[in-house]
Structures are given as structure tokens and as C-alpha cells.
Amino acid sequence: MKKTVVIIPALNEERSIGRVIADIPRDFAAEIVVVNNGSTDSTAQVASDSGATVIDEARRGYGQACLAGMDYIKNSSYLPDIIVFLDADYSDYPQEMKDLISPITEGRYDLVIGSRTIGERQKGALLPQALVGNYIATRLIRLLYHVDFTDLGPFRAIRYDKLLSLDMRDRTFGWTVEMQVKAAKKGLRCTEVPVSYRKRIGTSKVTGTIKGSVMAGVKIIWVIFRQLFS
Numbered sequence: 001m002k003k004t005v006v007i008i009p010a011l012n013e014e015r016s017i018g019r020v021i022a023d024i025p026r027d028f029a030a031e032i033v034v035v036n037n038g039s040t041d042s043t044a045q046v047a048s049d050s051g052a053t054v055i056d057e058a059r060r061g062y063g064q065a066c067l068a069g070m071d072y073i074k075n076s077s078y079l080p081d082i083i084v085f086l087d088a089d090y091s092d093y094p095q096e097m098k099d100l101i102s103p104i105t106e107g108r109y110d111l112v113i114g115s116r117t118i119g120e121r122q123k124g125a126l127l128p129q130a131l132v133g134n135y136i137a138t139r140l141i142r143l144l145y146h147v148d149f150t151d152l153g154p155f156r157a158i159r160y161d162k163l164l165s166l167d168m169r170d171r172t173f174g175w176t177v178e179m180q181v182k183a184a185k186k187g188l189r190c191t192e193v194p195v196s197y198r199k200r201i202g203t204s205k206v207t208g209t210i211k212g213s214v215m216a217g218v219k220i221i222w223v224i225f226r227q228l229f230s
Contacts, residue, residue, distance in 0.1 A: 002081035002082055002101075002104070002105050003030045003078070003079075003080045003081050003082070004028055004029055004030060004080060004081065004082040004083070004084055004097075004101060004157075005029070005030055005031045005032075005033060005073060005080040005082075005083055005084070005160075006024060006029050006031070006032045006033065006083075006084045006085075006086055006097075007033050007035065007066060007069035007070070007073075007083060007084070007085050007086070008020065008021075008032065008033065008034045008035065008047075008052070008069075008085075008086050008087070008088050009035050009037055009062055009065030009066055009069070009085075009087070009088065010034050010035060010036055010037060010039065010043050010047065010065075010088035011037040011038060011039055011043070011060070011065075011088075012039045012040060012041045012043060012202075013039070013041075013043050013088040013089055013201075013202065014039070014041040014042040014043045014045075014046050015201050015202060016088060016089050016090035016200070016201035016202065017034065017043055017046050017047045017050070017052075017088045018046045018047070018049070018050045019090050019201075020086065020087075020088055020089075020090050020092075020094055021034070021047060021050040021051060021052050022050060023093070023094040023095050024086075024094040024095075024097065025094070025095060025097055025098060028097050028098055028101065029084070029097070030078075030080065031053055031080075032051065032052040032053065033052065033053045033054075033055065033069050033072060033073070034047040034052040034053070034054050034055075034088070035055055035056075035057050035065040035066070035068050035069045035072075036054055036055065036056050036057065037057050037058075037059075037060060037061070037062075037064070037065040037068075038057070038058045038059070038060050043088075044056070053072075055068060055069070055072050059171075061171040061172040062172060062173060062175050063168070063169075063170040063171040063172055063173075063174065063175035063178075064171040064172070066085060066168070066175055067168065067171065070083075070163070070168070073160075079160065080160050081159065081160060082101055082104055082105070082157055082158070082159060082160060083157070083158055083159075083160050083163055084097060084100065084101065084155075084156070084157045085154060085155070085156050085157075085158075086154070086155055087154045087155065087200075089200035089201055089202060090198070090200060090201045091125060091197055091198055091199065091200035091201075092114070092154070092155040092195065092196075092197065093195065093196045093197075093198075096114070096155075096195050096196060097157075099193050099195075100112055100114050100155065100156070100157045100193055100195065101157045102193075103191055103193065104157055104158075104159055108189065108191075109189045109190065109191045110158065110159045110162045110183070110188040110189045110190065111156070111157070111158045111159075111162065111179070111180075111183045111188050111189070111190045111191075112156060112157045112158070112190075112191055112192065112193055113149060113151060113152075113153055113156050113180065113190070113191075113192045113193075114151075114153045114155035114156055114192070114193060114194075114195035115149075115150045115151040115153055115192040115193065115194055115195060116151050116153050116195060116197040117131070117134060117150045117151045118150055118151075118192065118194045119194030119195045119196050119197060120194070120196045120197075121196065121197035121198070122197065122198040122199055124199060125197045125198050125199045125200075126197065127213075129213040129217075130213075133152075133213070133216065133217050133220065134150070134151055134152055136217075136221070137152055137177055137220050137221070137224060138150055138151065138152070140221070140224050141177075141180060141181060141184065141224060144224065144225075144228060145181060145184035145185060145227075146184070147180075147183075147184035147190055149180055149190070149192060150192060151192065152176045152177050152180065152220070153176070153195065153197075154176060155195055156176070156179075158179070158183075162183070162188055163179075165186065166178075166179060166182040166183065166186065167182075168182075170223060172219060173215065173216040173219040173220065174219045174220055174222070174223035177220045177223050177224060178223050178227070181223065181224055181227045182227065185227060
């Protein structure tokens, strides 16, 4: 069986992180790494008590936390085959991880996006601004990079060696789209699988406010176009 490590960026998710970790199938996760991204609550303690490895990254930012998780893995005593990224807010269904990684373990694909738009989702789980943003971004990727995606969902799996080859840089909202655009440019074998989605516990740091939604949208579009000239 291929060795899979799960990276979970977490900022003030003490109410949800324990439930996320509990639902991760242990048969498919060699290690669960929670990146405590400057939380002011008990996120780190709950994650540790739930059996995860907790590392601290005080510099705020979704991409910053993901990069910190990758740095931890680079310095560990073993190298994984697959990295799974998962949110800490309990909106994803971690128990669907087997379906997410199967296209990679079967040797057919390098990157698998868990698509919330083609999967089953609870009413109101994806806010209108997120749906519109996903639609615009994925259509631009199709137009500019000729790869079809339906979502920029955070629940995703990628071969570890391919992840390193992408030279990920974004430290904030653009992390997910940067990965997809760079994968398209490099010719990685990309696919999507439908995943379930529910209303998150707590309020989103991005789409939960108009300002956050606008900032995220601008950043995502900028990343998509920037990669044309890099």
C-alpha cells in the first residue's frame, strides 16, 4: 500500500478538528499533520489529543500553512507516496479519502481534486460567491491551460514527487488554484472525483465575509494569469 500523509491547515478550529481527525481512515493515513496556523484557541491541544502530529506556523495564510506541512515532511525520516490536503472545518468528509486517492494508487493519475460541485452537498454549504468564483476560475483554466476542472476544492490528493516538482509558492488564498494551474502546465495527469460537502463548523475566514470573498477572488484570478508568464 502506498504511504499517504494528510496535511490539515488549521486556524481556530477547536470545535471541528477533533471530528475531522476521527473520521480519517487510519488504513489510508500513515500520519496526520495538523498545521496550527496561529490559533488563539485550543486547536493544537485538541488535534494532539486526537492523535495528530501538530506543528506550529505562526505566519498566517492557508498556503503558508500548507508549505509548513510540506517542510515538516521533507525533514522527516521517511518519504510518503501521496499527500492529501484536507480542511479543518469539518465541511469535507474525510472518510471518502479512499475514493480520492484510488486514481493515484491505481497508477492512473498524479493529481486528484475532490469536486464539491459534482458531488453531493448540503444546501447552503457552498455559498453563492464560492460557486461563482469556482465557475469563473475553472472556465479560465480550461480556456488558458486546456485542462477541465469543476472545482478548486481543498480536499485533494497528489503524488508527493509531483507536488515537489510544482515548486509551490503561494502563501494565501491562491494555493489551490496555483497547484491546479501548475499541474496543467507541467502536463500532470489530473482528474476529479465527486466528494460530499456540508456546512462548515464556524465561519469561513475567506468566503464568510464580503471583503474576504473579494480578496480571494482577485487573488485567484491573478494567480491564473500570472502563470501564463512564468
